Amino acid sequence: MQRVVVVSGGFGTLGRAVGNAFAADGWSVALLDRAPAPDASTQDRQWLLGDVDLTDLGSARKAMLSVVERVGPLNALINVAGGFRWETLADSNLETWDVMYQMNVRTAVTASRAALEHFANGAEGARIVNVGAGAALRASTGMGAYAASKAGVLRFTEALADEVKDRGMTVNAVLPGVIDTPQNRKDMPDADFSRWVQPADIAAVILFLTTPCASAVTGASIPIAGRL
Template sequence: MQQQLTDRVVILTGAEGIVGQAVLAELAARGALVAMVDRAPAGSPAAATAAAMRLNGIDLGDPAAASGMVERVVKKLGRIDGLVNVAGGFAWEPAASGSIETWDRMYQINLRTVVVTTQAVLPKMLEHGSGRIVNVGAAAALQAGKGMAAYAASKSGVARLTEGLAEELKDQGINVNAVLPTIIDTPTNRKDMPDDDPARWVGPDKLAAVIAFLLSDDASAITGALLPVRGRV
């Protein structure tokens, strides 16, 4: 594999999840120095080997916690070249009869974490006049399905944040983009949708490759993009 990201320092949120693990493996294989960040406890030892740094128990909805995390990364790795916002979650619930707490939770984990982490990282990128931010949105941000209103609304917020930040930062050397996957091939989705064909879904490794591309110099002309990653759904 071409070493497109050699020695680039990348913060990866949601790093303990299925997608996070795939992104970590892809970035490490391309030579990046990845700081794994997650609220969850540390998971697989293999991930620790691939990562340059591992930070667990971090509440990315808390500005103080996010800022502290960023300072620890800079202290150990020297700078921040990229941020990949994977952290998030999903809830299926009818909008007409669902709980307002579900809307609050989707906002907190899918949008607030992205805003807070990005605001914590940006001053470091602006110091160097360069950086790449890649947000993991969802195809549902463009067209919500049944039972997906709260989730889709939060991911739509990620899309609008991506567009707005890209406009703010386009003359300051910082590119901001988002990937919009459809169904990702995870054990949970296979369990919840046993009659579907997972071969049509988006493999975590395939999504990770797109994210790695957006972090690379080959994507220097791309900012403000909401890139569909549909598989064959």
């Protein structure tokens, strides 16, 4: 039976890792992103859909409908889309707090709202997994706006899990530590990269949360911290 997953923020390092994990497991994958789609808009079991503004419900609905018309009803949504800003409060532009909310909370809320209309079997067995952050549990200097927005993702996860539990659907979050990405290596060149969490390891946990083995897990926030 065909299984369909949508991955928001699908063109980034973690989004691509998640898409690859699901494709390798036999899923049909739709990668959504605000960036334009690369020239090769279709890869192995993966469809790349760009120019999707996931802060806008109309844009999100149009994207989800496009996926359903192309590959069929959804079985899972993985909300990877988000962003990071390091900024102390004393030196901050308070608009950063709004930007972090839009990028990290609103994208997850809007994509989930749009996806609810298109899950197979009335959402029985459907899965939503949100990407939070370890900083949502304990923030440090310069991470106030980011951590607050990621904490919002956790509360949203819990609320939606409770809302849809009687439909046979689960909603969970993963909380990565520092992810080993090219951008993070550039920003922190003196760090011990070997202690960071690999995108493929995060993707493996996300994939597990969509399996029948995880059907009793909902409303959870699972740390994936590497060796930090």
